[in-house]
Structure formats: structure tokens, C-alpha cells
Amino acid sequence: xxxxxxxxxxxxxxxxxxxxxxxxxxxxxxxxxxxxxxxxxxxxxxxxxxxxxxxxxxxxxxxxxxxxxxxxxxxxxxxxxxxxxxxxxxxxxxxxxxxxxxxxxxxxxxxxxxxxxxxxxxxxxxxxxxxxxxxxxxxxxxxxxxxxxxxxxxxxxxxx
Numbered sequence: 001x002x003x004x005x006x007x008x009x010x011x012x013x014x015x016x017x018x019x020x021x022x023x024x025x026x027x028x029x030x031x032x033x034x035x036x037x038x039x040x041x042x043x044x045x046x047x048x049x050x051x052x053x054x055x056x057x058x059x060x061x062x063x064x065x066x067x068x069x070x071x072x073x074x075x076x077x078x079x080x081x082x083x084x085x086x087x088x089x090x091x092x093x094x095x096x097x098x099x100x101x102x103x104x105x106x107x108x109x110x111x112x113x114x115x116x117x118x119x120x121x122x123x124x125x126x127x128x129x130x131x132x133x134x135x136x137x138x139x140x141x142x143x144x145x146x147x148x149x150x151x152x153x154x155x156x157x158x159x160x
Contacts, residue, residue, distance in 0.1 A: 007037075007038045007039075007111070007114070007116075007152075008035055008036065008037045008038065009037055009038065009039045009040075009041065009118070009152070009154060010031065010032075010035065010037035010039070010040045010041070011040075011041045011042070011154070011156070012024070012028075012040070012041070012042035012043065012066070013042075013043055014043045014045065014046045014072070015042055015043065015044055015046065015047050015061070016046040016047070016050055017046065017047065017048075017049055017050045020046070020047070021047060021057065021060060021061075024042075024061070024064060025060075025064060028064050028065065029064075032065055038111050038112065038113070038114060039067050039068075039109070039111050039112075039118055039154075040065055040066045040067050040068075041066070041067065041068045041069075041070060041120060041154060041156065042061060042066045042068075042069055042070070043069070043070050043071070043072060043156065043158065044057070044058065044061060044069035044070065044071070044091070045070070045071040045072040045073070045074040045075045045158075046072075046074055047061070048078060048080060049078075050074075051074045051077035051078060052074060052075065052076070052077045052078035052080055052081065053069070053071075053075070053078075053080065053081045053091070054078075054080040054081055055080070055081065055084055058081065058084070058088070058091060062090065067090065067109060067112075068090050068091075068092060068107070068109065068120050069090060069091045069092065070092045070120070070122040070156040070158070071091070071092060071093040071094055071103075071122055071124075071158070072094065072124055072158035073094075073124060073129050073130065073158065075093045075094065076093070076097075076101070082102050085102040085103030085104075086102055086103070088103075089104065089107050090107075090109075091103065092104060092105055092106065092107060092120060092122040092156075093105055093122065094122050094123055094124035094132065094158065095121060095122055095123055095138050095139075095142055096123050096124060096132045096133040096134065096135045096137075096138035097124070097132055097133070098131075098132065098133060105121065105122050105123070105138070105142065106119065106120060106121040106122065106142040106145070106146060107119070107120055108146055108149050108150055111151075111152075116151040116152065117149060117150045117151055117152075118150060118151070118152045118153070118154060119143075119146035119147075119149065119150035119152070119153045119154065120154050120155075120156070121139060121142045121143070121146070121153065121154070121155045121156070122156050122158070123135040123138060123139055123155065123156070123157045123158065124157075124158045124159060125157065125158065125159025125160060126159075127159065127160050128160040129159070129160065135157065135159075139155065
């Protein structure tokens with residue numbers, strides 16, 4: 001594992017629709033400059049008209065410096081991102097969604113400019129949600145798969 005010098009990770013909660021993206025475009029550059037996070041994660045499940053995500057909005061987030069977009073209960077409300085989920089490792093959907101859903105729920109990423117890797121795991125709760133697999137069992141499995149590869153583990157648990 002790499003050195004233990006301090007680092008910061010920025011997590012941005014639900015970015016909602018065009019107004020949320022506009023606020024992000026306005027505020028994120030100053031936040032990045034001030035806090036200099038080494039990795040940026042954001043929840044993008046509500047970017048497209050408040051429900052779902054599309055290619056254009058995902059790219060806008062990546063262009064702003066976001067490294068990984070996570071999902072939640074609105075990730076699959078629209079099917080606009082389904083094709084990209086098959087190949088795009090920077091967009092996560094909840095790992096505990098039932099088998100057969102497109103995309104991945106966790107990934108290992110190189111932290112830019114560092115000899116460190118971060119594991120990002122996206123889960124969803126079950127209260128007031130569609131039926132999904134147990135998030136704790138799913139977390140145990142995903143963590144067991146990543147733990148030997150990563151220096152840092154980040155979990156986005158999207159729940160009500």
C-alpha cells in the first residue's frame with residue numbers, strides 16, 4: 001500500500017436537473033481550488049430532468065472534474081444511460097440491484113497523481129424502495145473483492 005500522506009475526497013450528493021448542474025458548474029471550480037481533493041465522487045441519478053442520467057450530462061460532470069458518478073433509486077427511471085453502463089466504469093449503479101441490470105456497482109480507480117487506489121461502492125437501502133438485494137450482504141461481497149487492491153474504500157449508501 002502507498003504512503004499515508006493526508007488526502008481529501010469530495011462527495012457531492014444528488015445533483016438534480018439543470019439547476020443542480022448549473023450550481024455545480026458555478027461552485028465546483030472554487031471548491032476544487034480551495035480544498036484540492038484528490039478524488040471527486042457525485043450522485044448523478046437525478047441529473048436528467050430529476051430522474052435518471054444521460055450521456056451528455058455524465059460527460060458534463062466528468063468535464064468538471066468528477067471522477068465517478070454514483071446512482072440510486074432513480075438510476076433506471078429512464079433508459080437513456082443503459083447502453084453506456086455496459087462500458088463506462090466511471091458510472092456506478094447500486095450494486096445490490098438484482099442480477100441482470102446493466103452496469104456495475106463498484107470499481108477500483110487510480111487516484112490521479114498518487115500511488116494509491118480507491119474503491120468506490122454504490123449501494124441502495126430497502127426502505128421505501130423497490131425490492132433489492134440485502135445491502136449489507138452485498139457490501140460484504142464487494143468489499144471482499146476490493147480490499148486487497150485499494151488503499152481507501154468509499155461507500156455511497158443511497159437510502160431513505
